[in-house]
Amino acid sequence: MKSNFKKAMAMTAAVAASAVLMAACAQPAPSAPASAAPAEAPAAPAEAPADPEPSGAEVEFPTRDISVVVPWGPGGETDLTVRTLTNEMANFWGITMPITNMAGAGGSVGLAEVHNQTPDGYTILGTSAAALANAQVLGLVDVSYREWHGWAATFSPNVVVVRADSPFQTIDDLVDAMTANPGSITGASAGPGSSGHLGAVVFAEGVGAEFLHIPYEGGAAAIIGTLAGEVDFNAQLSSEMIDYLRSGDLRGLAALTEEDLVITGGIDGDVIIPSILNYAPGMTNVVPFGGVFGLYVHEDTHPDVLASIDEAYQFALTTDSMAAYIQERGLVLFGFDREQTAAYLETTASIVNWTLYDIGSAHVSPEYLGIPRP
Numbered sequence: 304m305k306s307n308f309k310k311a312m313a314m315t316a317a318v319a320a321s322a323v324l325m326a327a328c329a330q331p332a333p334s335a336p337a338s339a340a341p342a343e344a345p346a347a348p349a350e351a352p353a354d355p356e357p358s359g360a361e362v363e364f365p366t367r368d369i370s371v372v373v374p375w376g377p378g379g380e381t382d383l384t385v386r387t388l389t390n391e392m393a394n395f396w397g398i399t400m401p402i403t404n405m406a407g408a409g410g411s412v413g414l415a416e417v418h419n420q421t422p423d424g425y426t427i428l429g430t431s432a433a434a435l436a437n438a439q440v441l442g443l444v445d446v447s448y449r450e451w452h453g454w455a456a457t458f459s460p461n462v463v464v465v466r467a468d469s470p471f472q473t474i475d476d477l478v479d480a481m482t483a484n485p486g487s488i489t490g491a492s493a494g495p496g497s498s499g500h501l502g503a504v505v506f507a508e509g510v511g512a513e514f515l516h517i518p519y520e521g522g523a524a525a526i527i528g529t530l531a532g533e534v535d536f537n538a539q540l541s542s543e544m545i546d547y548l549r550s551g552d553l554r555g556l557a558a559l560t561e562e563d564l565v566i567t568g569g570i571d572g573d574v575i576i577p578s579i580l581n582y583a584p585g586m587t588n589v590v591p592f593g594g595v596f597g598l599y600v601h602e603d604t605h606p607d608v609l610a611s612i613d614e615a616y617q618f619a620l621t622t623d624s625m626a627a628y629i630q631e632r633g634l635v636l637f638g639f640d641r642e643q644t645a646a647y648l649e650t651t652a653s654i655v656n657w658t659l660y661d662i663g664s665a666h667v668s669p670e671y672l673g674i675p676r677p
Contacts, residue, residue: 362607364424369393371402371598373429374413380542380632384457384596385429387628391619392612402429409496410434411443418446422601424608432595432644433498436652440659440674441496442666448652451599452609453644454616458635459542460593461502461559462576466530467552474556474582477536481512489534491525494518495664498594499525502538502559504658506579509586529553540594541566541576545633548574557582559592566633588677589654595637597644613640653677 371389373382386402393400405413410430417428428435432455436448463474471477481488490507492499499522507514517534519525522543529537530552541564547553549569555576558564563581566574579586600612619625620638629636639647654677656669669676 362605364605364608364611365396365398367425368399368401369396369424370426371400371429372413372417372426373402373404374406374410374416374434375404375430376406377404380459380540380594381429381431381434381596383628383632384634385598387625388456388598388616388619389427389429391622391625392615395615395618396611400427409438409441409443411438414438414446415444417599418444418450418601420601422603422605424600424604424612427612428599429597430599431498432597432648432651433501433655435599436648437496437655437659439672440656440665440667440669447672448648449645450602452602452604452641453597453599453639453648454612454641455595455597455637455639455644455647456616456620457597457629458591458593458595458637459540459633460564460591460635461498461506461538462541462544462548462555462564463503463506463536463538463557463559463579464529464544464548464553464555465536466532467554468532469535469554471535471556472554474577474579477556478510478512478582480535481507481510481514485513486515488514488536489517490514491517491519491528491534491537492539493520493522493525495662496659497522499537499539499543501655501658502540502592503536504662505589505592505654506538506557506559508658509579509583509589526553542594542632542634548576548633559586559590561587561590567630592654595647595651597637597639609641650677 371385373385375381382404389400405416414428414430417426420426435451438444439447465471471480490503492503494500495518500516503514519528522539525537526539526544528534541558544553545566548555548566551570555574557579558576560578561580563578564576579590620636652674656665656674657676659665660669
């Protein structure tokens with residue numbers, strides 16, 4: 304499974320080089336009019352930020368503990384992934400890496416906190432690619448995703464699910480109902496701009512259908528609403544629904560992945576969720592789609608520091624605890640290096656931000672920020 308997704312993302316990175324939840328919707332004043340499109344909009348780079356010029360003297364890193372900021376509450380997929388990853392990195396270095404959960408404003412509070420620190424590598428941001436990519440377009444903070452070096456470690460795809468007793472047995476059944484009754488089939492999420500909402504919108508647009516969005520107070524509430532029959536479906540991340548998928552309380556109709564998604568540990572054996580490409584092969588330009596979790600530091604971080612983080616990160620990916628965590632949560636190991644992460648962020652920014660713009664949730668036009676349409 305891992306090799307299939309690495310192959311898929313190598314293709315995605317190539318697309319980004321030649322030209323994809325998790326942010327909450329907020330309403331601060333925009334940095335620029337949503338309709339603005341100046342003649343000299345910033346160009347979209349296809350490569351990772353250039354390493355800053357060495358100062359001449361070699362930088363030893365780390366020589367003390369490293370602070371990690373997660374801009375979301377404890378217990379979520381971002382928090383759990385970052386804790387597992389950084390615990391192994393800390394073991395590699397022989398230090399500690401205490402984590403501070405700094406939630407607020409769609410992840411922008413913690414993002415800004417790290418960005419404003421001295422770029423010496425001793426304050427690291429642990430977040431999702433989508434949250435980093437859409438913060439500026441949502442008007443949450445005037446910091447571009449292009450101002451970071453990153454390491455995208457794990458992936459959890461969006462999965463279209465229904466309750467066990469739903470009349471929709473297959474993705475064909477659901478899409479047929481959506482097509483026959485536009486806007487009457489209901490889909491739950493944690494709210495506009497959330498990972499589940501974006502997944503549902505990408506799914507609906509990909510199959511040429513419409514649904515009625517029903518926002519809940521958080522992803523867990525959206526899942527409970529689906530289980531209770533309050534809505535027809537949701538498209539939350541697989542890792543958020545892993546226990547219900549294993550128990551059979553939720554039925555996965557389609558995964559926003561290139562290959563079928565296999566979840567181990569089901570009550571009747573492996574749970575196999577068909578790829579959306581089986582139904583809509585034209586969606587190859589937007590899948591895999593879901594939550595990608597990893598670490599980020601300021602673009603001005605010294606090359607020696609970046610190289611040390613590279614080494615500790617690669618070590619952490621190979622540990623037994625990381626492998627066990629990935630299997631338990633039904634995640635996919637990406638293990639992207641800085642260059643691959645930069646390419647993935649470009650693709651993510653294009654898909655996510657233009658989706659937000661098209662549904663009216665963007666406060667700043669992606670075009671103004673030099674983000675091309677997918």
